Amino acid sequence: MSRLEGRVAIVTGAGQGVGEGIARRLAREGAVVVVAARRAETGEPVATSIREAGGRAECIVTDVADGESVQNCVDETVRRFGRLDIMVHNAFMGGIPHKLENARIDKHWTNMSRTGVWASLFCARAAMPHLVASSKRPAGTGGGRLILITSPSGVEGSANIPLYSPAKAAQRAIAKSLAREWGPHGVTVNCIGPVAGSPALLTAFERNPALQDAIEARTPLGRVGDITEDIGSVALFLAGDDSAFVTGQTIICDGGSFLGL
Amino acid sequence: MSVLVIGDGPVAEHIRATVNSDVDAAVIVTDVDGRRGVGPIETLDDATIDAVFEQPMQRVITGLQRAHAAGAKRIVVIVPTIGMSGGDRHAVHAALAEAARITVKSAARQWGADGITVNAVALAPEEFGVDPKVSGPVAIAPRALTGAVDPANAVTWLCSDAAAHVTGQTVVCDGGLWM
Numbered sequence: 001m002s003r004l005e006g007r008v009a010i011v012t013g014a015g016q017g018v019g020e021g022i023a024r025r026l027a028r029e030g031a032v033v034v035v036a037a038r039r040a041e042t043g044e045p046v047a048t049s050i051r052e053a054g055g056r057a058e059c060i061v062t063d064v065a066d067g068e069s070v071q072n073c074v075d076e077t078v079r080r081f082g083r084l085d086i087m088v089h090n091a092f093m094g095g096i097p098h099k100l101e102n103a104r105i106d107k108h109w110t111n112m113s114r115t116g117v118w119a120s121l122f123c124a125r126a127a128m129p130h131l132v133a134s135s136k137r138p139a140g141t142g143g144g145r146l147i148l149i150t151s152p153s154g155v156e157g158s159a160n161i162p163l164y165s166p167a168k169a170a171q172r173a174i175a176k177s178l179a180r181e182w183g184p185h186g187v188t189v190n191c192i193g194p195v196a197g198s199p200a201l202l203t204a205f206e207r208n209p210a211l212q213d214a215i216e217a218r219t220p221l222g223r224v225g226d227i228t229e230d231i232g233s234v235a236l237f238l239a240g241d242d243s244a245f246v247t248g249q250t251i252i253c254d255g256g257s258f259l260g261l
Numbered sequence: 262m263s264v265l266v267i268g269d270g271p272v273a274e275h276i277r278a279t280v281n282s283d284v285d286a287a288v289i290v291t292d293v294d295g296r297r298g299v300g301p302i303e304t305l306d307d308a309t310i311d312a313v314f315e316q317p318m319q320r321v322i323t324g325l326q327r328a329h330a331a332g333a334k335r336i337v338v339i340v341p342t343i344g345m346s347g348g349d350r351h352a353v354h355a356a357l358a359e360a361a362r363i364t365v366k367s368a369a370r371q372w373g374a375d376g377i378t379v380n381a382v383a384l385a386p387e388e389f390g391v392d393p394k395v396s397g398p399v400a401i402a403p404r405a406l407t408g409a410v411d412p413a414n415a416v417t418w419l420c421s422d423a424a425a426h427v428t429g430q431t432v433v434c435d436g437g438l439w440m
Contacts, residue, residue: 067307100371101329105319113318117356118310124302124352157366157429163322169344169363170314170356176347177355178302180397248347 002030003240006141007134008081010034010073012064012123013091015042017198018149018227022088025232026239027055031086034077036062038091064091064119065111067126074126084130085142086239089123090149092116092167100162109163116167120148120174124189128182135186144187145239148175150250152193152258168193172250179248188247190238195254196225221255264288264420265331267324272339272388272412279413286335286420287328291361292317293341293354295391300350313353314360321361325368329377335420336379338365339412341389342439345431346396354391362431369429378428380419382412385435393438405437 009026013019015037027033027050035050035057037043043059050057058080062073077084094112103109124146131144153161154168171191178189195201195215201224205212216222225231234253237243252258266277268290276288298305298313321338328336343351344358362381369379386393412434418424419432433439 100322100368101326103322103326105322109319109322113315117314117360118307121302121305121310121352121356125305128303154363157363157368157370159367159370162364162367162371165367166318166360166364170360173344173347173355173359174352177349177352178347180347180349180395181301181352 003236005030007085008032008034008077008083009086009088009239010036010077010084010127011088011090012036012062012119015039015046017200018194018196018231019088019090020046021196021227021232022090022235023057024050024228025236026086027057029236029240031239032056032081034073035059036073036091038063064089064122065114067122070119070122071126074130078130083134084127085134086145086147087123087127087131088147088149088235089120091119092149094167095161095164097160098162103163112164112167117170117174120171124174124178131182131187132185140241143241143244144182144185146178146187146189147235147238148191150191150193152195152252152254154193155250156258156260175250176248183247188243190243190246190248191250192231192234192238193250193252193254194225194231195257196227196231198227215257219255219257223255225253225255265328265333266290267327268292272384276339276413276416280417280420282335282417282420284335284420284422285331285333286337287331287333288337288339288416288420289321289324289328290339291321291358293343293358293389293391295351295354295386295389298353302352305353310353314357317357318360321364325364329372334377335424336368336377337416337419338362338379338381339416340381340383341386341391342383342433342435343386343391343396345383346439348386348391348395351391351395365431366429373428378419378424380428381431382415382419383431383433383435383439384412385410385438396439402438404435410434410436
């Protein structure tokens, strides 16, 4: 039997990049996946592609910066599929290079705060009762999981996008706090810090091949991660039964570039 | 030379009264307040997120900018350890503390070339009105050192030229509670 057979997952920001990779990997292991994307133009093709590959997926248009939209996504997921076991918050907007001394709250912080920090809290708040219910199911048939996608920059800071780091750091603190809060319910909360071939990074490589060389040179495994096989597989571990005793942690998945945790 | 202290409350008042430096220096006290916004995640509303995380975090950002504009060469941001430990029913407080602490690292990386050091000093949760029991190990393990904990000496050192090559770091000054 597939490892996530019968489980239902929401993956935010699954219309592309890391979120898409995670959605595909979870679906391949039998999970019903809700592709939560801000735009149907990106979410629907991913859901269709998963179905064509034999999986089960539907797109629900969701703006993670809006708490009501996140609540609607969760409610609609439970209405359609009867349960929610795995909530993956990956969506994120922002990351414009800036000088900290000149940074503007509205231009360089608000989007990252809303889609990183506020949205993590929205996802947790909306999913919580369903994740607890999942953990009450018989062993091997459930287990509530909240997974937040953070970044190595959330640990080590960033010289180029200084306010990206606190948004990602806050997600790690939320994960640790909720791990304590939800541990008695059997729900685990963890983070993944990926460096992967997202569309944004691949576009940057096309524009600046030296950037790819530099990243690969500083990476012991010598390459950038694959969104499905590398990052999706870490998410699969955290989503499934094998990680039942792992909570409050961050798994940095970057080929060994960052070793400071 | 006096030190620019940005923030309110007992910790800020204590720093204001005790810390001096021969170098232009600034200290920003993060406005974590354990008396408000405490509760399980399912009871969290948007107004609480704004009051407990968003507005204080924006004050950390603008505080760093103010310190930079004032010509500070030594900048210290004071946070509670709850950002590193996490806290039961304190997800928003922990988010603020850790966001502030990691902003220090970004600032240190950007401003280091100008000879500016930026560091954090982390204090025990109760200094910010947060019950230490919410961070499990802090409650389980006794504090290593006995007696009162005064962060002023650590802050003074980080504000001095003696710490000119220390930047992006966090000095936990809680008597050995969180390790």
